[in-house]
Amino acid sequence: MIRVKRAYEKPSQNDGSRILVERLWPRGLTKGRAALDLWLKDVAPSPALRKWFAHDPEKWERFIQRYWKELQDHGEAVDLLRHMTRKGTVTFVYAARDEEHNGAVALKAFLERRKD
Numbered sequence: 001m002i003r004v005k006r007a008y009e010k011p012s013q014n015d016g017s018r019i020l021v022e023r024l025w026p027r028g029l030t031k032g033r034a035a036l037d038l039w040l041k042d043v044a045p046s047p048a049l050r051k052w053f054a055h056d057p058e059k060w061e062r063f064i065q066r067y068w069k070e071l072q073d074h075g076e077a078v079d080l081l082r083h084m085t086r087k088g089t090v091t092f093v094y095a096a097r098d099e100e101h102n103g104a105v106a107l108k109a110f111l112e113r114r115k116d
Contacts, residue, residue: 002111003091006106011035016089019081021104023047026095029044042077046070055098064106071110077099081111 003015006057007026011018017037020026025043026034045053045067071078084090094104 001089001110002085003089004102004108005091005093006099007034007093007095008087014089015091017084018091018093019084020094021092022095022109023050024095029095034093036115040077040081042074043071043107045106050103055096055101057098057101060101063101064109067103068110070106071107078111081107085111 003049005015005018006018007022007029011034016034020034020036020039021043023041023046025039044050045063048067049063051072053059053068081090092104092107094102096102096104099105
């Protein structure tokens with residue numbers, strides 16, 4: 001099972017393995033408060049894609065297409081995530097304010113769509 005959760009929300013026992021899927025560390029968040037098991041920068045959208053998207057919901061569908069194409073170039077990190085999701089619950093931790101249009105949501109959809 002894959003969950004998504006803002007980095008600023010309190011960690012829960014139901015989170016399973018908590019993985020930060022951002023390229024940059026969330027502002028104002030301490031490592032202790034984040035309670036992460038892993039930080040996978042390689043699965044985050046590239047800086048150029050993130051800048052282009054700018055969390056504009058109008059660009060969401062094009063963002064997903066471009067991001068999923070980027071993910072195909074990060075096979076090792078994606079394979080690690082697939083392995084972890086098969087073992088148990090995984091929570092993708094993200095920093096964006098928009099809870100519907102962010103990299104963690106797109107990553108979850110990518111992995112769920114491409115189950116092996």
